[in-house]
Amino acid sequence: MEFITESHYYRVMPFLLEGLVWTLLITFVGLIIGFVLGAVFGFARLSKNKIIYGIATVYVEAVRGTPILAQILFIYFGLSDLTGINIDKITASIIAIAINAGAYIAEIVRGAVYSIDKGQEEAGRSIGLTRNQTMRYIIWPQAFRRMIPPLGNQFVISLKDTSLFSVIAVGELLYMGQQYYGMTFQAFQALTMVCVMYLIITVPTAVYLRRVERRLDV
Amino acid sequence: MITVKDLHKSFGSNEVLKGINAEIKEKEVVCVIGPSGSGKSTFLRCLNLLEEVTSGEVIIQGDNLTDPKININDVRSRVGMVFQHFNLFPHKTVLDNITIGPIKVKKMKKAEAEKVARPLLEKVGLSDKSDAYPESLSGGQKQRVAIARSLAMEPSIMLFDEPTSALDPELVGDVLAVMKDLAEEGMTMVVVTHEMGFAREVGDRVLFMDEGIIMEEDVPDNLFGNPQNPRTQEFLSKVL
Numbered sequence: 001m002e003f004i005t006e007s008h009y010y011r012v013m014p015f016l017l018e019g020l021v022w023t024l025l026i027t028f029v030g031l032i033i034g035f036v037l038g039a040v041f042g043f044a045r046l047s048k049n050k051i052i053y054g055i056a057t058v059y060v061e062a063v064r065g066t067p068i069l070a071q072i073l074f075i076y077f078g079l080s081d082l083t084g085i086n087i088d089k090i091t092a093s094i095i096a097i098a099i100n101a102g103a104y105i106a107e108i109v110r111g112a113v114y115s116i117d118k119g120q121e122e123a124g125r126s127i128g129l130t131r132n133q134t135m136r137y138i139i140w141p142q143a144f145r146r147m148i149p150p151l152g153n154q155f156v157i158s159l160k161d162t163s164l165f166s167v168i169a170v171g172e173l174l175y176m177g178q179q180y181y182g183m184t185f186q187a188f189q190a191l192t193m194v195c196v197m198y199l200i201i202t203v204p205t206a207v208y209l210r211r212v213e214r215r216l217d218v
Numbered sequence: 219m220i221t222v223k224d225l226h227k228s229f230g231s232n233e234v235l236k237g238i239n240a241e242i243k244e245k246e247v248v249c250v251i252g253p254s255g256s257g258k259s260t261f262l263r264c265l266n267l268l269e270e271v272t273s274g275e276v277i278i279q280g281d282n283l284t285d286p287k288i289n290i291n292d293v294r295s296r297v298g299m300v301f302q303h304f305n306l307f308p309h310k311t312v313l314d315n316i317t318i319g320p321i322k323v324k325k326m327k328k329a330e331a332e333k334v335a336r337p338l339l340e341k342v343g344l345s346d347k348s349d350a351y352p353e354s355l356s357g358g359q360k361q362r363v364a365i366a367r368s369l370a371m372e373p374s375i376m377l378f379d380e381p382t383s384a385l386d387p388e389l390v391g392d393v394l395a396v397m398k399d400l401a402e403e404g405m406t407m408v409v410v411t412h413e414m415g416f417a418r419e420v421g422d423r424v425l426f427m428d429e430g431i432i433m434e435e436d437v438p439d440n441l442f443g444n445p446q447n448p449r450t451q452e453f454l455s456k457v458l
């Protein structure tokens with residue numbers, strides 16, 4: 001069996017780079033929406049209002065209690081079955097990442113806000129800041145710093161999760177790798193390259209996060 | 219200036235304040251002493267509604283805090299509070315800790331707020347620390363910044379909850395000196411403290427709290443020199 005030769009490399013790369021672009025696009029757009037969802041539901045989980053808290057809890061638990069593969073199939077096939085509206089694969093993938101990561105990010109937000117010492121809020125309120133001002137200027141900036149490591153972690157998880165969308169034939173990285181060896185039967189080489197590409201993104205992220213974490217520790 | 223009428227406060231079924239009556243006049247320095255768990259902090263926190271009052275009335279400069287229509291943010295900006303653990307904002311510099319109140323609550327411009335803040339830093343002896351972050355300060359310096367932060371709102375009343383209890387003994391003096399200056403300038407102050415020396419020297423009146431009520435109150439010389447209530451006598455014999 002031949003290993004990755006140069007000519008081979010030039011043939012496989014365009015495929016994989018196209019896949020990588022879609023993988024990154026789905027991850028980034030999905031996570032941006034996921035962060036908004038996570039912030040909204042994270043605060044809802046801190047709410048004293050039982051209805052708001054209840055809705056957010058149902059969302060978080062429903063998502064965390066089901067596999068993301070079921071979620072993507074549900075969004076892509078299930079919803080179009082129900083509504084008769086077909087959404088395209090990329091949109092479905094972005095929605096799946098957003099909803100899935102949103103639930104985990106909600107817990108990250110809730111945990112980070114909750115972890116800020118109660119005295120911070122009291123100090124803010126006692127100089128006359130309103131609840132919202134105290135959250136915005138005092139609690140949130142401190143909580144956000146604590147969220148950076150778990151958010152980075154979520155980025156790595158969501159990035160890897162996009163590979164599952166190959167089941168609905170989204171042209172992300174893994175799917176493009178499969179396409180390639182489907183045509184050439186060079187599965188070992190193609191999958192090695194696919195994994196290297198994931199690692200090129202995930203390893204530096206992990207290293208960077210460990211550095212941030214260490215800085216936040218002191 | 220502050221009138222407290224039959225103030226009760228419960229946490230669930232635990233009644234912590236069992237009917238407090240107090241009257242604090244303008245420019246008066248009232249020290250609150252008493253054993254741990256007697257409700258001193260809770261009482262102080264009711265004076266700016268950091269704790270919700272269960273029943274009774276707290277009236278500050280004519281505003282009844284228990285009136286649901288009261289603008290509590292407005293009242294709080296007139297009542298400064300200094301905490302045992304400082305509660306400085308760690309993500310802000312010393313100067314920003316002090317200016318955030320004037321900027322966000324009083325809608326001052328940044329430059330204007332800094333003009334308020336710098337003399338206050340000078341007053342607490344920390345002019346050179348304006349760009350430092352709280353983590354680089356000693357406990358005593360943190361507490362003096364916290365005092366300056368409260369003063370920046372130009373409050374008419376200052377509440378102190380054991381402001382020196384978390385400090386190393388050699389740092390207590392600087393903080394007490396700042397508080398003494400404030401008292402001499404005529405600030406109305408309510409100070410929960412274990413520093414009997416301070417209460418004696420600076421206080422106009424001392425309240426002894428135990429089990430959620432004010433057991434005894436008097437001018438310091440009488441309360442420390444000739445306590446009437448057996449609980450006061452017992453407490454003082456332990457701490458003096």
Ligand SMILES: Nc1ncnc2c1ncn2[C@@H]1O[C@H](COP(=O)(O)OP(=O)(O)OP(=O)(O)O)[C@@H](O)[C@H]1O
Pocket residue numbers: 229232234252253254255256257258259260261
């Ligand atoms: N948020 C709270 N929830 C429930 N119980 C509380 C709360 N805050 C205070 N308590 C209770 O109220 C009682 C009085 O507490 P408080 O802090 O007012 O006492 P203290 O006189 O300030 O004591 P110390 O000298 O130890 O500071 C204690 O039994 C305490 O457990």
Ligand SMILES: [Mg+2]
Pocket residue numbers: 258259260379380
């Ligand atoms: Mg206390």
